[in-house]
Amino acid sequence: MITIITTFRSFEDPLFSTIQQNAIYSWLQLTPKPEIIVFGNDHPGTNEICKEYNLIHVPDIACTENKTPLGNAVVEEGEKLSKNKIIAWISSDIIVPQKLIEVAQKIYKQLPTFFAGARRHDCKVNELIFGNYEQLKTKPGHPGAGDIFLWSNGFFQDKNMPPFAVGRTIMDSWMIYTAIKHNCCVDITDSCYCIHQTHDPNPRNKTGAWNQRDYKDYEENQRLWKESEAYKNPNVEIKYANYIFSQNVLKRKRKSSNKPKIL
Template sequence: MTLLTLFSSPKPFTDPHIATIQRNAIASWTHLPDVDVILLGDEEGLAEAARDLGVLHLPKVELNENGTPLISSMFALARENSESPLLGIINTDILLMNEIVGASQRIVSRFEKFVLMGQRWDLDVTQPMEFSEDWQSRLKKNIQKEGQLHRPAGSDYFIFPRACYMDIPDFAIGRAGWDNWMIFKARAEKWTTIDATPDVMIVHQNHDYRHLPTGEIHYNLPETDENMQMAGGAAVTRYTIKDTKRQLRDGKITRPRLTSGRFWRGVEQFLRKLFFFLKEEKVEKVVRPKRWAKIFKKIIGK
């Protein structure tokens, strides 16, 4: 029995660049020790890619009225078709290296219920990767030269024990809101939330959004609005990696270092509790961290 089963629902393999980076990503997962991979959906080219890469393909994932896979169905299928103690949902443009397995082993030995996540590094990748013996060291050198650390608002993977997240709403994959809910849910259930950014490097292969209906990023799509509503509104969808309570650094599980982002997020959460009696739209005007940061700067300036 393997330690971890990664699952994902890829985009169609019709666009040459999307096809290349998805094959790169999935291939990187197959090179990890103690990991199984499940690909979900019936997008064009997916069955062939799964066969070529030697991973399990489950085409019958439930869809919404727009034909977008539902995360609730993805979780159910991954759970039904795996036996590993850990599951991990991940975007199919993300390259992983062995340190993700080491981090998972370290965390599962300490906590019964948790969710592991981390910031990504953005990198331009346009060609098929070669997975020779030193591919991970070569990739890290490229990141050091050309990569850029993404802000904490983006969450591209979540690793958790299979007993967690048994009641997922019918979120649409690839739209905003559901990843914020994952962090909120873990906090609400008092599971250990762990930011692995210092010890685990994950790589996002940059791409455009021609695969979406508007050709632009998903924030303005109706499915994003629906996800936001299912998640619970702005108070929930503001949860990010900054809301984790632990951090994996140098192999040790510690409290996160206080950054300006974490400080102002703490201010925001305090104000949300203080003004719980206000309507959501008014609360948003009061608690925005940038608003209070400007006020603080003015006070200091005087």
């Protein structure tokens, strides 16, 4: 029913290894079991982890000169390779609940062409955890942070996504804007409690500054963003969605003066 697409960071760092394995474990507990496709091979441990957890690994993917995967390439290849009707882009530090599957299925039945996202909840995790996620102490994450999206397979085929570097900001805002423009964006925050395991703002350092290598990718993302139609509405977040899915009901949101004008 669902294909999860993602990219990994290095598993050499003990904390990132723990965080990413916690995320993978939660994905593998979903029923029906999702297809999971991992793109890229620049970070140590990716190939080994994919073999250990029996994940589909696509090592060759278009990247920046700094070997950061390009989001448009990941989306395009993910849609082509997927055997399912729904794609889920989930960051490798996100724990998802079983309800993700239920929500996706119900939205798809009512809105066959859709794009959905959820605001994350932050939690500090330092060890491997296997279930009992409801016991974790969390707090609402940044409203502009996009770490989990679902959409109808094929939605982005003709949308001309710019070649944003993955994990260097902005790409999520472009995706949300595009979905709102096509009147199919759904906010599933109330129905899908997704947990973001916090960590130092890598690839930035502890002061929040980008390192020189990754700053080039960040700058290029900013350039692409400013050249896009979406830049005219830079504050687009999932709260501006056309629909909200809450209490198992898909509802069209009332028009608000706070909603950005789609040009």
